[in-house]
Amino acid sequence: MPNNPASSAPVVIFDNVSLRYGETVALDQVSFQVNAGQTWVFLGEAGSGKTQMCKVMMGLVRPDSGRVVIFGDEISSKGEREMFAVRAKIGMLFQESALFDSMTIEENVAYPLENQPVRHCGPEQIHDRVVEALRFVELEKTLDKVPSELSGGMRRRVGIARATVTQPPLAIYDSPTAGLDPITANNIMAFIAKQRDLKGTTSIIVSHRYQDGVLMANYYYDEAQGRLIAATGERLASVHTTFVVMQAGRIVFVGPQTELEASTDPYVSKFGRR
Amino acid sequence: MLDLLKPSFLEFQEFFYLAGRALKNIFRKPHYWDDVLLQMDVIGVGSLPIVSLIGAFSGIVMALQMSRAVAQYGASSQTGTFVAIVLVRELGPVLTALLVAGRNASGIASEIGSMKVTDQIDAMRALGTDPNQKLVTPRMLALAFVLPLLTIIADFVGLCGGFLIGKYRLNISAAQYWNSAQQALVWNDVAQGLLKPFLFSFVISLVGCFYGIRTTGGTQGVGRSTTEAVVVSSVWVFILDVFVTQIFVNM
Numbered sequence: 001m002p003n004n005p006a007s008s009a010p011v012v013i014f015d016n017v018s019l020r021y022g023e024t025v026a027l028d029q030v031s032f033q034v035n036a037g038q039t040w041v042f043l044g045e046a047g048s049g050k051t052q053m054c055k056v057m058m059g060l061v062r063p064d065s066g067r068v069v070i071f072g073d074e075i076s077s078k079g080e081r082e083m084f085a086v087r088a089k090i091g092m093l094f095q096e097s098a099l100f101d102s103m104t105i106e107e108n109v110a111y112p113l114e115n116q117p118v119r120h121c122g123p124e125q126i127h128d129r130v131v132e133a134l135r136f137v138e139l140e141k142t143l144d145k146v147p148s149e150l151s152g153g154m155r156r157r158v159g160i161a162r163a164t165v166t167q168p169p170l171a172i173y174d175s176p177t178a179g180l181d182p183i184t185a186n187n188i189m190a191f192i193a194k195q196r197d198l199k200g201t202t203s204i205i206v207s208h209r210y211q212d213g214v215l216m217a218n219y220y221y222d223e224a225q226g227r228l229i230a231a232t233g234e235r236l237a238s239v240h241t242t243f244v245v246m247q248a249g250r251i252v253f254v255g256p257q258t259e260l261e262a263s264t265d266p267y268v269s270k271f272g273r274r
Numbered sequence: 275m276l277d278l279l280k281p282s283f284l285e286f287q288e289f290f291y292l293a294g295r296a297l298k299n300i301f302r303k304p305h306y307w308d309d310v311l312l313q314m315d316v317i318g319v320g321s322l323p324i325v326s327l328i329g330a331f332s333g334i335v336m337a338l339q340m341s342r343a344v345a346q347y348g349a350s351s352q353t354g355t356f357v358a359i360v361l362v363r364e365l366g367p368v369l370t371a372l373l374v375a376g377r378n379a380s381g382i383a384s385e386i387g388s389m390k391v392t393d394q395i396d397a398m399r400a401l402g403t404d405p406n407q408k409l410v411t412p413r414m415l416a417l418a419f420v421l422p423l424l425t426i427i428a429d430f431v432g433l434c435g436g437f438l439i440g441k442y443r444l445n446i447s448a449a450q451y452w453n454s455a456q457q458a459l460v461w462n463d464v465a466q467g468l469l470k471p472f473l474f475s476f477v478i479s480l481v482g483c484f485y486g487i488r489t490t491g492g493t494q495g496v497g498r499s500t501t502e503a504v505v506v507s508s509v510w511v512f513i514l515d516v517f518v519t520q521i522f523v524n525m
Contacts, residue, residue: 060396084402092400098393115304116402162401 008036010069011170011202012057017066019052019249026052027063028249034204036169039196039239041213042206043271044246050206051095053246054174057204058092059083071169088118091163091171091201095178097155099147099162106130106143109162120166133165134158137191153184157191164195170202171195177209185209190228194221197239210271217241217257245271292410292487293480299404299411309412317378317413318420322427324377325370329428332365333357333435341444350444354455357436362463363522366429367470368515371478374421375507379482382413383503386486387496395487410483414476421475422468429467466522473518474511481507 012034019027027049034040042050055061056068059075068076070086078086099108109130113120121129134140137157147155156176163171173192177185189212196203197220205212219228220239231239243260245253245268253260253268260272340356386409389395398405433455440446485503489495 055396058400060399080399080404083399087400088402090400092397094393094397094400096392098397100389100394100397101392111403112401118402 008038009072010034011036011038011071012204013067013069014053014057015067015069017056017063017068019049019056019061019063025049025249027056029066030249030251031066032244032251032254034202034242036202037200039203039216039241040205040244041216041241042204042244042246043208043210043213045208047248048246049249050246051174052249054092054172054204054206057172058090059086084117088112088116088120088166089168089170091166091168093156093159093163093171093173093176095175097147097159099155099158101147103146104143105134105139105145105147105150105158108147108158109133109165111162112166116166129165130161133161136164136194137161153180153188156180156188160188160191160195164199164201167199168201170204172204172206174206175208176205177207177212182211185212186215189215190221192216193219193228193239197221198223210273213241213243214257217243243272288488289480289484292406292484293476295406296410296414296480296483299407300415302407304407306408306412309408310415313413313416314420316381317374317416318424321374321377321420321424325373325424325428326431328369328373329361329366329431330435332369332428333361333432333437334439336360336365336432337436337439338443341439351446351450352454353440353444353446354433354436354451354453355458357440358433358455358458359463361432361436362429362459362467364515364519366432367425367467367474368511370425370428371421371471371474371511372508374417374424375474375478375511376504378417379478379503379507380500382479382482383486383489384496384500386483387489387499390487390489391492391495405487410480410487413483414479417475417479418472421471421478425467425471462522462525466518470515470518473514477510477514478507481510 010033014030014032017027017030030053042053044050052061056063057070059078063076066076067074071089073086075083075086100111103111110126113126113129131140131143134143137160139154139157139161142150142154142158147158150158176188176192180188192203192205193216195201203216205216207213215228217239218231220231220235222229241257243253243255243257244251245260247267252265253263260268263269263272336357337353341350341353344350344352344356395405398408437448437451440451441448482503485499485506489499
């Protein structure tokens with residue numbers, strides 16, 4: 001088994017992180033700790049601060065107060081240039097994918113390999129790495145297409161390929177299934193679980209769909225069969241998923257699936273229903 | 275009153291911060307020369323037809339207007355002198371800059387603005403590039419190189435337009451027209467005729483990038499930034515023009 005949540009080092013630490021835009025509170029004293037190999041699913045209504053939390057984690061937005069520690073590096077005080085080395089360890093799927101629409105799919109996926117100051121591979125290997133990442137999401141035939149030629153679900157898959165082409169130890173997925181039909185959404189989640197289970201990537205998933213979390217918490221990707229299989233016994237521990245519910249920038253619930261489903265809080269229980 | 279001025283000052287400060295970073299990035303790695311060349315092609319080669327066309331028409335109109343004005347003093351033969359001075363000193367640089375501002379400040383602002391509202395700017399940062407270095411500096415360098423060239427072309431085509439009027443309407447010989455045009459121009463004229471577009475180029479590219487990068491509010495926001503970029507860069511072209519002209523007139 002590639003990951004062992006019990007004995008692992010902290011990957012992300014949020015310590016009393018607050019962020020506001022004028023009068024609007026985006027994050028209000030948010031604290032949590034994600035360890036290597038874990039899966040965390042953040043739920044919450046629109047505007048509850050989920051996307052802002054992802055951006056703070058990535059160092060794209062500087063919090064007003066509090067500490068953010070990524071792989072042991074305190075990032076809240078780092079300059080933009082120093083951040084590149086930290087960001088190279090994180091893969092991020094943006095809401096609506098944020099693919100560069102003036103570039104081909106190949107150029108999009110190659111972007112982190114070519115531009116990150118940390119060298120992941122030699123220039124001659126870039127093409128192979130890109131093809132491999134695209135094959136992972138079953139899109140290796142779209143190399144020369146541009147993002148506008150692809151459907152929403154395919155763009156999301158290219159986004160996953162771009163986020164994971166460097167094989168980062170931590171991946172953040174911001175609303176991977178937003179605006180997709182249920183079947184496509186399940187496919188996307190299968191690729192996220194595949195990345196977690198085959199590569200041992202610490203996964204942070206932000207979503208408004210409880211089913212996404214249920215999938216991560218109860219299924220694992222089986223390489224031999226090439227699909228998601230319901231986890232039982234020992235396997236269940238490796239897919240163990242922590243659920244977080246956010247409301248108006250605050251964390252109002254942290255715990256496993258069983259606790260979430262048993263919650264009697266009217267706001268929290270809204271997210272624990274399938 | 276102070277509260278009213280505060281946002282404008284803040285905007286000014288942010289603009290100079292962006293400009294400063296863009297200039298500093300010229301001397302810092304990595305350099306995106308591909309993007310510089312691409313922008314030169316988009317802005318320079320792309321603007322060539324419209325700039326030549328407008329240059330020709332302004333030369334023709336100048337010659338027509340001047341011929342009537344100077345005819346009162348019996349100096350029709352000196353038409354080339356006036357066309358040359360007005361074009362090289364003033365109309366060439368300003369008209370070209372305004373056209374490029376309308377064409378490319380808007381293009382830059384809408385391109386970068388769309389990238390901003392679809393999170394592509396953040397994605398760029400997430401994937402290891404400084405958007406200022408990747409987007410702003412190449413546009414600034416490209417425009418600083420091509421705008422003086424475009425102006426030279428506009429000046430030349432304008433002089434040719436003036437020549438057509440001189441020859442076929444006013445019956446000035448080719449030798450006389452070109453001689454008077456050439457003699458009219460001194461180094462002072464050429465210097466200000468080239469310094470102006472060089473300075474205007476920074477206004478156009480940086481204002482375009484500035485409004486693009488601070489775009490918020492979806493597609494509507496992109497439209498707003500585009501409009502602001504064209505209006506603000508055009509106004510600053512005129513303001514700078516006054517200052518530069520003032521300096522050269524006193525020299």
